[in-house]
Amino acid sequence: xxxxxxxxxxxxxxxxxxxxxAREIAYRAISSxxxxxxxxxxxxxxxxxxxxxxxxxxxxxxxxxxxYSGLRGIEAAKVEAACASGAAAxxxxxxxxxxxxxxxxxxAGLEKMTDTIGKDTTAGLAQAADAEYESLHGVSFxxxxxxxxxxxxxxxxVPLDAFAGFSINAHRNGANNPNAxxxxxxxxxxYMRAPVIATPINIMDSSPVCDGAAALVLTPTELAYQWTxxxxxxxxQILASVSATDxxxxxxxxxxxTLDAAVLSCERAFAMAGVTAMDLDLFELxxxxxxxxALSLEAAGFAKRGEGWRMAEEGRIGIDGxxxxxxxxxxKSRGHxxxxxxxxxxxxxxxxxxxxxxxxxxxxxRLGMAQNIGGSGATVITxxxxx
Amino acid sequence: xxxxxxxxxxxxxxxxxxxxxAREIAYRAISSxxxxxxxxxxxxxxxxxxxxxxxxxxxxxxxxxxxYSGLRGIEAAKVEAACASGAAAxxxxxxxxxxxxxxxxxxAGLEKMTDTIGKDTTAGLAQAADAEYESLHGVSFxxxxxxxxxxxxxxxxVPLDAFAGFSINAHRNGANNPNAxxxxxxxxxxYMRAPVIATPINIMDSSPVCDGAAALVLTPTELAYQWTxxxxxxxxQILASVSATDxxxxxxxxxxxTLDAAVLSCERAFAMAGVTAMDLDLFELxxxxxxxxALSLEAAGFAKRGEGWRMAEEGRIGIDGxxxxxxxxxxKSRGHxxxxxxxxxxxxxxxxxxxxxxxxxxxxxRLGMAQNIGGSGATVITxxxxx
Numbered sequence: 001x002x003x004x005x006x007x008x009x010x011x012x013x014x015x016x017x018x019x020x021x022a023r024e025i026a027y028r029a030i031s032s033x034x035x036x037x038x039x040x041x042x043x044x045x046x047x048x049x050x051x052x053x054x055x056x057x058x059x060x061x062x063x064x065x066x067x068y069s070g071l072r073g074i075e076a077a078k079v080e081a082a083c084a085s086g087a088a089a090x091x092x093x094x095x096x097x098x099x100x101x102x103x104x105x106x107x108a109g110l111e112k113m114t115d116t117i118g119k120d121t122t123a124g125l126a127q128a129a130d131a132e133y134e135s136l137h138g139v140s141f142x143x144x145x146x147x148x149x150x151x152x153x154x155x156x157x158v159p160l161d162a163f164a165g166f167s168i169n170a171h172r173n174g175a176n177n178p179n180a181x182x183x184x185x186x187x188x189x190x191y192m193r194a195p196v197i198a199t200p201i202n203i204m205d206s207s208p209v210c211d212g213a214a215a216l217v218l219t220p221t222e223l224a225y226q227w228t229x230x231x232x233x234x235x236x237q238i239l240a241s242v243s244a245t246d247x248x249x250x251x252x253x254x255x256x257x258t259l260d261a262a263v264l265s266c267e268r269a270f271a272m273a274g275v276t277a278m279d280l281d282l283f284e285l286x287x288x289x290x291x292x293x294a295l296s297l298e299a300a301g302f303a304k305r306g307e308g309w310r311m312a313e314e315g316r317i318g319i320d321g322x323x324x325x326x327x328x329x330x331x332k333s334r335g336h337x338x339x340x341x342x343x344x345x346x347x348x349x350x351x352x353x354x355x356x357x358x359x360x361x362x363x364x365x366r367l368g369m370a371q372n373i374g375g376s377g378a379t380v381i382t383x384x385x386x387x
Numbered sequence: 388x389x390x391x392x393x394x395x396x397x398x399x400x401x402x403x404x405x406x407x408x409a410r411e412i413a414y415r416a417i418s419s420x421x422x423x424x425x426x427x428x429x430x431x432x433x434x435x436x437x438x439x440x441x442x443x444x445x446x447x448x449x450x451x452x453x454x455y456s457g458l459r460g461i462e463a464a465k466v467e468a469a470c471a472s473g474a475a476a477x478x479x480x481x482x483x484x485x486x487x488x489x490x491x492x493x494x495a496g497l498e499k500m501t502d503t504i505g506k507d508t509t510a511g512l513a514q515a516a517d518a519e520y521e522s523l524h525g526v527s528f529x530x531x532x533x534x535x536x537x538x539x540x541x542x543x544x545v546p547l548d549a550f551a552g553f554s555i556n557a558h559r560n561g562a563n564n565p566n567a568x569x570x571x572x573x574x575x576x577x578y579m580r581a582p583v584i585a586t587p588i589n590i591m592d593s594s595p596v597c598d599g600a601a602a603l604v605l606t607p608t609e610l611a612y613q614w615t616x617x618x619x620x621x622x623x624q625i626l627a628s629v630s631a632t633d634x635x636x637x638x639x640x641x642x643x644x645t646l647d648a649a650v651l652s653c654e655r656a657f658a659m660a661g662v663t664a665m666d667l668d669l670f671e672l673x674x675x676x677x678x679x680x681a682l683s684l685e686a687a688g689f690a691k692r693g694e695g696w697r698m699a700e701e702g703r704i705g706i707d708g709x710x711x712x713x714x715x716x717x718x719k720s721r722g723h724x725x726x727x728x729x730x731x732x733x734x735x736x737x738x739x740x741x742x743x744x745x746x747x748x749x750x751x752x753r754l755g756m757a758q759n760i761g762g763s764g765a766t767v768i769t770x771x772x773x774x
Contacts, residue, residue, distance in 0.1 A: 051446070057513075057522065059438070059514040059515060060469035060762050062467075062468065063761065067639070067765075073647075073648070073651060074632060075630035075631065075632065076630070076766065078468065079465070080448070080449075080465040081450065092479050094486075099486035101628075123444065126444075128446060129447075131443060132445075244461070245450045245453055245462065247454045248447055252454070261460070264460060378451075
C-alpha cells in the first residue's frame, strides 16, 4: 500500500453564501487547493456531500463540479455518510492513491444549505437518523442529540453549564479564523442565557446551518515533493484512515452514552498510525453539539465515561492545553456545512501541522487527529496526520 | 496493486416491490452474496444509490444497511453518480481491496422507487441532469434522451424502427431471467404500436421505474480460493475498472451524438485489461433508452458513428451474435432500479462467466464488459471481467 500525502488545501469561507451557487463554492475551494499543490489537472475528484439531492434537486454532483472546475473527463463520484460525508470522500481518495489507481486525487467537501428554494433543512438533516424508526415519528436531528445530552446529564449528574466550555473554546478559536462563520468570542454568561432549541440543547450548544466547501489534493508520499516542484508549504502524511459504524437509531445502541463506533475507529486508527492518544498534538473533533465533544473525548480515551465535559472546565482543550480541540473554531464557530465538515477538519489539521494556523497555532504541532461523525454516532471516521 | 476477484453475487427480483422496504431489499441481495461467498462478516460495505434522500428521506443509507444486514461496526459509505452509482460503489470497493485496506468488501446497489410517500420520481431522476441549466427549465430526463434520439434520427437519417431491435433483444433475453421485471418477449409490431412518452421515445425504448438491489463480495484474487473454502461456483477477476466523465448538460458537450466519456472509459479499460473490443464475449451496456444502446456500441468501437443501430437489425447483439448485449434483459427488461443497475450488470456478467446464465448462457464466455452510464452520458464507468 502506498503512503498518501496531502500537498494542497483550499476552503471557502463558511457562512450563508447567498450569492454563490453550490458549484461556485466548490470551485473556490478546489481551485485554491490545486493552486497550492501546483497542479493543473487531476485523475479523480471525490466529493463529500449529504443534501444536494434533497435541498438543491441536484444529484450527479461530483461530475458536475469536476466539469465546472475545468476537470472534464476525470473520474468523479459523490460519497455520502451523513455528516461524515467529507471524511468518507477522503477515504475513497486515500484508497485511490494508496492502491495505485491514481497519482493525483482531489477530495472536496461541499454543502449548500441556504437558498434551497423552499426545502426544509431540518427535515433534510433528519435524514441522518433512521427514517422509519426515528424521523417518521417527528424526531429531528437536534432532538435526538438532546435526548442523548439529557441522558448524560441524568446519568452523570453534571452541572447545568457542564458543556459551556466546549462552546466558549470553539468561539474563542473561531474568532481568529478568517473563514469561520462566527468570529466573536462568547462568555459563559452568553452561553447560559442562550435560547434553548431542544431541551437541554441551547443555541450555543449547537452548530449552525451554513454553506461551505473545502478541498484537498492527495498524492503518494513518494511523489509529494516532485509534484509540487518543492514550492508548497510542506506536505502532510496521512498516517491512518479508519471508518467504523454503529446503528443509526439511538435506541438500538448498546449504550447511548458511549460512541462505540468512535471507540472502534480510534483504536484502529491508533494501531494503524502506531501512536497513542497521548502522542497527539491536537484533536479536531466533531462538535456538532457540545454533547458530542464530551462523548468523543471519552471514546478516544482522553477521559472516562461521564467525565469528558471536565476537560473543558479544566482548561485542557485550549490551544495551550494538553488536548487542543476545535482549534480553528470547530463545527460550532467555524460552522458545519454538513458534507464539507470532514474536509474542513483535515484542512485545519494541515494548517496546524504546517505552521499556518496564525494566532491559533499550536507550538511544534507534528501529529493531529481529525474525527468526522455521521448521525448521532453511527458513522465515525478517524484520520491521523503527521508532518 | 492487488488484483481483485468477485467471490459472491446476490440479487433481489426487480419490480415494484411494494411489500419490502429499502433495507429489506438490500438485505436480500447482500445475504445471498455473503452466503454464496461463504462469509459471515466483511470489512466494508459500499452502497450505490441515487435517490434515497429525495424519494425516501433517508440518507446515511450504507450505515443503515450494514447494521440491518448484521454487519454493525464495519466501514460503510454510499456512493452516488446518478444512474452510474452502482458501478461507482464498485470502484470504491475495488480500490479498498486493491490498496490492501480491506480483504473482504461487499458492494451493493439499491434503489427503491415505489412506495415513496408522494415524492416525484420523474423530478428525482431529473437530478441526473444539470439542475440549474436543464432541469429548472422543465426538461425531464426522458426529454433529454429524446432530444438526443431525435438528433440521431435527423443527422443519420435512420428508419422509424431503427431502435426496435434493442428492445426486442432485451425482452427476448429478459423472458428467461427469473429476476427480470418483464419476462415476456415483444414483437416488432408491439414496439411500433407502443405509446410515445417523449417524442421520439416510446415506452418500449425506455427502461421502467422499479425497485431492486444487487450485491457482490470482493476479495484479493490471491485469497479468493481460500476465503471461499473452494466451494463457490468460480471466482471472476476484475481486469479493468475505469470511470470517465463529461459535462452533465447535453448542450455543453463537444458532440451530443458521441459519448466522449464512454470512448475515454472504454479506451482506458481495454488498455488496463490488455484486451480489445473484439476479444469480448459479451457487453452489458446501459440501455436506459434504446438510443443509449446505439451510442454505447459506437463509443466502444463496435460500430461507426451513426451505425450502432444497425447491429441490432443485423442480429449481432443476440446471445448467439458476435456482441451479445443485455443478455439477462438489460435495463429495459430486467429493469433499471437506478443506483442498483451497475451492480446488476456485474452480477449478470459473473453469471455468464461462471456458466450460470441458464437459457441465455453464452457458450464459453470468458471475457465480459459492463458499462454503467450516469445521466445522458456524463459519467461512464467500465468494468472488464474475466474468468
